[in-house]
Amino acid sequence: MSRTPAEAAAVAAVARPAAPASTESHPADDGEPSHPDREEPLYVPVRPCPGGFSLRVYRTPLDTRTVVAFTSRRRLADCLGQAVPSVRLALPAVRSLAAPLGVTLVSVDPQLTAPPVRPAPEDTVPLLPTFPG
Secondary structure (H helix, E strand, O other): OOOHHHHHHHHHHHOOOOOOOOOOOOOOOOOOOOOOOOOOOOOEEEEEEOOOOEOOEEEEEOOOOEEEOOOOOOHHHHOOOOOOOOEEHHHHHHHHHHHHOOOEEEEEEOOOOOOOOOOOOOOOOOOOOOOOO
């Protein structure tokens, strides 16, 4: 079975044993200080494709492409729903799989967001008539 370099990196990152816990507190070097233990596998949403599964790519409110990952299955379900398939991958594996897609941003535990509601123009006629009383 041959693997692409990204797949090999993903397998190596998941198979690597977790580092021993340290009592020292050190900031993460990847801009995600709230998740310093990057060796723990994350729940990453995927979609089925003919070859198995592929990463789902989302957009931030500022229209930047991102891959999302969650620290627990419950957080994934709360944000995206129960029926979303997922795989467990370490953060370095997620980054290596997203890189060939041109996606450099990984959002860990994002909150559900929606586009802002546009106010109705003042000079439009309401769709339903308004009755007194």
